Amino acid sequence: MNRRAEPLVAGLLTATLLLAGCGQEENGGNLEPDDAPAGDSSSSMDMGSMDVTSMNDPDATPAYDLDGAVEGDFQVLDSAPPGSEGVTGQAWLAQGGEQGGTTVSVELDGLEAGTTYMAHLHAQPCGTDDGGPHFQFEEGGAETPPNEVHLGLEADDEGVATATTTNEAEVGDGARSIVVHPTDLPDNRLACADF
Ligand SMILES: [Cu+2]
Structure with missing residues (x-):
């Protein structure tokens, strides 16, 4: 397995870009309130590594350990940045059951080590407009969780990233x-997995 992607475009990470995605008009001004206690994070200005994972739920049972989870294999999309060819992975989605x-x-x-990425549930299959728009519980509503399902990913030194997120509602x-x-190329679609 190709463990290291070629360096992606070295873009500037900004708070706005972290929230944007998919070329839709995600509202870059509305950061979700940070539930962390004040002073909890000394790196609160390091947007590249902090807020990207703030919507995750690391204490939740991962979907692959839940009954009835469906699995999808990621495929690198034509629009992926150069050097992304070696990206592989899986996604799992579980609903209801013990975790609700x-x-x-x-x-x-195969991600670029130390780089951050965003993942969203999308409303169309990968073969239809590379996933189409974001899945929304209330269509036309807020483009942020909990009305959408987002994950933040940060690749480790080996180019591996894992994350779990939860939503109280079933999709x-x-x-x-x-x-x-990529969080520094939020309009870019790197990889897609069908459920
Ligand atoms: Cu997306």
């Missing part, structure tokens, strides 16, 4: 895929 709501877990390999059959975007 929706649980999504992602494991990716039903409305979330057809999950799409990964």
